[in-house]
Amino acid sequence: MMTATTSRQASAGVTEQVDPADDPRAFRRALGQFATGVTVVSTSDGDAHVAMAVNSFAAVSLDPPLVSWSIRNESRNRDAFVRNAHFAVSVLAEDQVETSGLFGRPHDGQFDRVAWTAGVHGDRLLDQAIAHFECTLEASHDGGDHLILIGRVTRCTRLEGTPLLFSQGQYGIAQAHPQVALTSASPSAAPAAGDGNHPLFMSLLKATEQHMSRLFDEYRERLEISAFGTRIINLLDEAPARDGELAERALLGDAAVEDTLNEFKAKGWVVESPAHIFELTDSGRILRRELLRGAEEFTAAQLKGIDPRDLEATRRVLIKLLTA
Numbered sequence: 001m002m003t004a005t006t007s008r009q010a011s012a013g014v015t016e017q018v019d020p021a022d023d024p025r026a027f028r029r030a031l032g033q034f035a036t037g038v039t040v041v042s043t044s045d046g047d048a049h050v051a052m053a054v055n056s057f058a059a060v061s062l063d064p065p066l067v068s069w070s071i072r073n074e075s076r077n078r079d080a081f082v083r084n085a086h087f088a089v090s091v092l093a094e095d096q097v098e099t100s101g102l103f104g105r106p107h108d109g110q111f112d113r114v115a116w117t118a119g120v121h122g123d124r125l126l127d128q129a130i131a132h133f134e135c136t137l138e139a140s141h142d143g144g145d146h147l148i149l150i151g152r153v154t155r156c157t158r159l160e161g162t163p164l165l166f167s168q169g170q171y172g173i174a175q176a177h178p179q180v181a182l183t184s185a186s187p188s189a190a191p192a193a194g195d196g197n198h199p200l201f202m203s204l205l206k207a208t209e210q211h212m213s214r215l216f217d218e219y220r221e222r223l224e225i226s227a228f229g230t231r232i233i234n235l236l237d238e239a240p241a242r243d244g245e246l247a248e249r250a251l252l253g254d255a256a257v258e259d260t261l262n263e264f265k266a267k268g269w270v271v272e273s274p275a276h277i278f279e280l281t282d283s284g285r286i287l288r289r290e291l292l293r294g295a296e297e298f299t300a301a302q303l304k305g306i307d308p309r310d311l312e313a314t315r316r317v318l319i320k321l322l323t324a
């Protein structure tokens, strides 16, 4: 029996509670609350190479060194991974969103568009990744509509860089938690006037950005639209599009885009043509204008009370830093 609540009363409250058998989409959304990295897993059989974006990758054991990931039973690559019995995992860096998109759908010539090196088992490793795990297939287990593959790591490589993240249907980057950033950049520890070379400047900049983003997210939550939804509305305002195109252009997960479009259709902001092209309705366009105005009002409210000369100076400094 389904017991679904969709309360927006408090951010700490229950948003959805379902039996996954009744509402697989809500199950997927709940799973999306768990942040993961993104990898590209590849295998090879002579000249035949296959690879795909995977975020189900996980550490399993240190001794013996085991890792796991799961592949959809319907994936055209499934049999190759089982048959070849070896695979290589490349952990993507924060600037590899396009690479994730490239390997996240069937595309011709995937390896022509990235730099790679063949590993010990002949499987291709992406040069720009931040870690490589070269594995032999240790075991595979039935996992419902997926197959769980356990790999024994025969060689691992750590490279420089920071990871690309995936959570709540979208890509992210890892940043120091605001509490960590604030320990060195609390307003009370702010540079004294005229002390432009203060070593805390970078921390202060970062903490300010995170603080403002959090306030803006809270503000947007009151408008009942996420950053995610706003991006889709903006893209549809530029031109009608199919859901797959939107996911690629907005760098969002397919499932999350599908959910958002369904929600927007139900709210009357978007219509879908028989050819599955999505377009903003008049009320969708009105909403977009309201969102733009809202963003301006939010900014004005935050900046209220600051001397216009200080604001102008701040703007100049930020632009100088951005173009440095």
Ligand SMILES: Cc1cc2nc3c(=O)[nH]c(=O)nc-3n(C[C@H](O)[C@H](O)[C@H](O)COP(=O)(O)O)c2cc1C
Pocket (backbone or CB within 6 Å): 038, 051, 052, 053, 054, 055, 056, 057, 069, 070, 071, 072, 074, 075, 076, 077, 100, 101, 103, 104, 105, 106, 166
């Ligand atoms: C960020 C991201 C993570 C993914 N994670 C997985 C995964 O863990 N397992 C899986 O089977 N497919 C996953 N996919 C989908 C596959 O990459 C995609 O289905 C494959 O590249 C296309 O070939 P196929 O549809 O024949 O499998 C993921 C896609 C993306 C963009």
